[in-house]
Amino acid sequence: MQSRRSGVDQAATHRVAAERAGLDVARWERDLKATDFSTLAGEHAEAVRRGVFGVPTLVWPEGRSYYLKITELIPAERAVPLYDAIETVHRFGEVIEIKTPESEGTLAA
Numbered sequence: 001m002q003s004r005r006s007g008v009d010q011a012a013t014h015r016v017a018a019e020r021a022g023l024d025v026a027r028w029e030r031d032l033k034a035t036d037f038s039t040l041a042g043e044h045a046e047a048v049r050r051g052v053f054g055v056p057t058l059v060w061p062e063g064r065s066y067y068l069k070i071t072e073l074i075p076a077e078r079a080v081p082l083y084d085a086i087e088t089v090h091r092f093g094e095v096i097e098i099k100t101p102e103s104e105g106t107l108a109a
Contacts, residue, residue, distance in 0.1 A: 014032075015029075050063065050065060051065055052065060052067070053067065054067050054069075056068050056070075058083070058086060060090060064090065066086055066090070068086075
């Protein structure tokens with residue numbers, strides 16, 4: 001039986017996840033061996049270096065970043081206005097974080 005504390009970086013954990021997802025495990029293993037993850041690994045390292053810890057995160061050229069905790073996918077017609085609003089707040093260098101009571105778990109969301 002797989003332990004709840006199994007490491008996410010362990011091959012056995014990945015195999016169990018593939019099995020539970022109903023994948024053709026033999027094909028999955030072949031595809032995994034044939035895949036070069038160096039680009040993904042490099043991008044992940046860069047994201048970590050910039051402080052990214054979740055998706056979506058917007059990163060500005062000078063290094064400031066904003067993680068967006070959203071409840072559902074933002075419709076396309078609202079995505080640009082949302083970005084514009086975040087960009088406007090970004091211009092205020094004194095603002096480093098915006099929180100709501102809901103984000104702290106103090107109120108029902």
